[in-house]
Amino acid sequence: MKVKITVNNQEKIFECTPSDYLLDTLRDNNYVSVRRGCDTTNCGVCTVLMNGKPVPSCSVLTVQADGKNITTVEGIQEEAEKLGKYFGAEGADQCGYCNPSLALTVYAMKKELVNPTVKEVKKYLVGNLCRCTGYISQERAIMKYLGDKS
Amino acid sequence: MKVSEYVKAKSLNEAYDLLRENKKNYIIAGGAWMKLSVKTADKLVSLDGLGLDQIVLKDGFIEIGALSTLGQIETNETIKKLLDGILVQATGNIMGVNIRNIATIGGSVMGKFSFSDIYPVLEVLDTKLVFHKHGEVELLDFLNNTKFEKDILVKIKIRNQKGKGFFKKVATTPLDFSIINVACSYVENRLKITVGSTPYIAKPCIKAMEYINGVKEITSEVIDKCSSIVLEEVKFSKNIRGSKEYREEIAKVYVTRGIKQVINYEG
Numbered sequence: 001m002k003v004k005i006t007v008n009n010q011e012k013i014f015e016c017t018p019s020d021y022l023l024d025t026l027r028d029n030n031y032v033s034v035r036r037g038c039d040t041t042n043c044g045v046c047t048v049l050m051n052g053k054p055v056p057s058c059s060v061l062t063v064q065a066d067g068k069n070i071t072t073v074e075g076i077q078e079e080a081e082k083l084g085k086y087f088g089a090e091g092a093d094q095c096g097y098c099n100p101s102l103a104l105t106v107y108a109m110k111k112e113l114v115n116p117t118v119k120e121v122k123k124y125l126v127g128n129l130c131r132c133t134g135y136i137s138q139e140r141a142i143m144k145y146l147g148d149k150s
Numbered sequence: 151m152k153v154s155e156y157v158k159a160k161s162l163n164e165a166y167d168l169l170r171e172n173k174k175n176y177i178i179a180g181g182a183w184m185k186l187s188v189k190t191a192d193k194l195v196s197l198d199g200l201g202l203d204q205i206v207l208k209d210g211f212i213e214i215g216a217l218s219t220l221g222q223i224e225t226n227e228t229i230k231k232l233l234d235g236i237l238v239q240a241t242g243n244i245m246g247v248n249i250r251n252i253a254t255i256g257g258s259v260m261g262k263f264s265f266s267d268i269y270p271v272l273e274v275l276d277t278k279l280v281f282h283k284h285g286e287v288e289l290l291d292f293l294n295n296t297k298f299e300k301d302i303l304v305k306i307k308i309r310n311q312k313g314k315g316f317f318k319k320v321a322t323t324p325l326d327f328s329i330i331n332v333a334c335s336y337v338e339n340r341l342k343i344t345v346g347s348t349p350y351i352a353k354p355c356i357k358a359m360e361y362i363n364g365v366k367e368i369t370s371e372v373i374d375k376c377s378s379i380v381l382e383e384v385k386f387s388k389n390i391r392g393s394k395e396y397r398e399e400i401a402k403v404y405v406t407r408g409i410k411q412v413i414n415y416e417g
Contacts, residue, residue, distance in 0.1 A: 018154065021185070042245075054247055059249075060181065060252060061156070105248065126247075127247055
């Protein structure tokens, strides 16, 4: 079957089966910044934005995304680079596998929450697991990024 | 779950007919846990586009469309104010924000999940379920019957009451299911108590509620006795997340705290 999905502001037609998940469809079509992690709705590493909201692409059927807007990290390049600089400065970058999903979730959070506290940031990001950093350096980087009004 | 055909229903009647025509046809809600299911669906019926994702305040009830996501509920201003925001506390601590943006209240209710954080809260609120064919059904009727499983949940109605609420989820990590969860409400001088994830599905603590709502004055001794009655009437057991004994100890502590919080006990 064919589905029409707008990915990073570009309208695309994807061929898929009713059982295909968005993660597989995106990766099969070279959107490889969308990473495969646990594949069981837990780790958040496959997160993309669907109509601006973070969702786990491993658990969204491709057909459910028909007619919707999907954003991968390439779609927020400028903001991702800005966040990446804070990650580098704070030593929050290690293997980098979770970075695209984290950048997307932080981007969505910035739009959703006004001047969030550290507690609110932690709660928002609880579904994005990182197995390298221990989260402290990420927390510092994200709070500085959120405070940067430039 | 393997899916042979995905059908976007044009009406609730069409969805209902498709659901009834074959045992292997299913309605998809958010689909958050579908991947873990070993079932095969001949037809997976989507209700997307039928307007079931709205939350409105109508005739004194908060009406939550069955396809409203947990994220929508968590950020709804009316629900935030309902009994100290207990429904927001319950939905807002289920997994991460990305899951809550796809998981729906309808899927959570129809799943009758024993670990549900939503059931204890719905049970201490004045909650009714509205089905396509069966119409309005009391929450406990739904829990105690299987006849609604092949009907379509359209919305959940919660009376917009003023009062106090308490919810506590005890879990090893924020991404884990509850080891135990406790909800209490205090509306018009009536206390309601439920304990869930015992590891069985939440049920109201009828005897404990009868006792505490029947006394003239709620004292420390009354609260202690009420908590003890909860332990007698609720069935606790062990599973991978906790032992029977641990659950009992924790339940007693949080039922006591919950009662004290909702009645503003300062003794």
